[in-house]
Amino acid sequence: MAQTTRGLHAVLSVPAVYEAFQQAVGSSRVRKELVAQYVKPTPGLRVLDVGCGPGDLIEHLPGVRYTGTDLSAAYVASARRRFGHLGRFYVGRVQDLDSGEIGEVDVIIAKSLLHHIDEDEAMHLFEVASNTLANGGRLVTVDAAYTSDMSPAARFVVSRDRGQSIRAPEDYEALARRAFGDVEVAVRHDLLRIPYTHVFMSCSKPLR
Numbered sequence: 734m735a736q737t738t739r740g741l742h743a744v745l746s747v748p749a750v751y752e753a754f755q756q757a758v759g760s761s762r763v764r765k766e767l768v769a770q771y772v773k774p775t776p777g778l779r780v781l782d783v784g785c786g787p788g789d790l791i792e793h794l795p796g797v798r799y800t801g802t803d804l805s806a807a808y809v810a811s812a813r814r815r816f817g818h819l820g821r822f823y824v825g826r827v828q829d830l831d832s833g834e835i836g837e838v839d840v841i842i843a844k845s846l847l848h849h850i851d852e853d854e855a856m857h858l859f860e861v862a863s864n865t866l867a868n869g870g871r872l873v874t875v876d877a878a879y880t881s882d883m884s885p886a887a888r889f890v891v892s893r894d895r896g897q898s899i900r901a902p903e904d905y906e907a908l909a910r911r912a913f914g915d916v917e918v919a920v921r922h923d924l925l926r927i928p929y930t931h932v933f934m935s936c937s938k939p940l941r
């Protein structure tokens with residue numbers, strides 16, 4: 734178990750509470766940054782959003798062919814209720830993703846997921862991504878991170894996250910590089926209304 738659902742974290746398992754929390758801390762700015770700089774949606778783009786939660790990212794991805802998966806049945810039920818007309822949503826763990834079932838996709842998104850999963854499960858995600866991405870496709874990730882230059886307040890907030898696998902940027906990158914030769918990493922300290930540090934990665938599959 735690489736995420737905690739005990740104590741105060743338990744209420745975040747309720748989709749409406751999770752989304753209210755995301756709005757309060759200003760997560761839409763992270764979503765906009767991820768979409769504009771990394772996903773770059775175009776009509777018909779085949780997108781797989783792994784660890785999609787209650788599915789709100791889909792509102793930022795007009796016109797794409799979207800599939801979301803998440804281990805939480807409650808999140809997926811909420812996503813289907815609110816966004817079922819825009820995409821498909823399935824319950825599933827990362828470790829059960831099957832390249833053969835997924836088929837070919839152009840962009841895989843893992844937003845705030847890697848810091849919730851252990852190394853074995855993360856490697857499964859990178860390998861599935863490497864197998865299923867079309868030539869020129871990419872896996873884009875964003876996660877909480879520990880960096881030497883983050884503020885003490887950001888370190889405190891990040892340490893209280895539900896995710897139990899929060900890493901340094903170089904550790905996220907080292908995992909990605911076991912499956913991808915081309916990995917771009919960017920660290921941001923300024924995206925939320927609260928002190929927080931994010932690391933973005935774009936892992937590209939070369940054009941052949």
Ligand SMILES: C[S@@+](CC[C@H](N)C(=O)[O-])C[C@H]1O[C@@H](n2cnc3c(N)ncnc32)[C@H](O)[C@@H]1O
Nearest residue numbers: 784785786803804805825826827844845846849
């Ligand atoms: C911080 S939330 C992010 C949700 C959504 N991507 C967003 O940014 O709003 C992390 C999500 O990862 C999901 N998750 C955690 N471990 C998982 C696993 N092993 N397999 C699939 N989903 C997982 C959780 O249920 C949760 O929805």
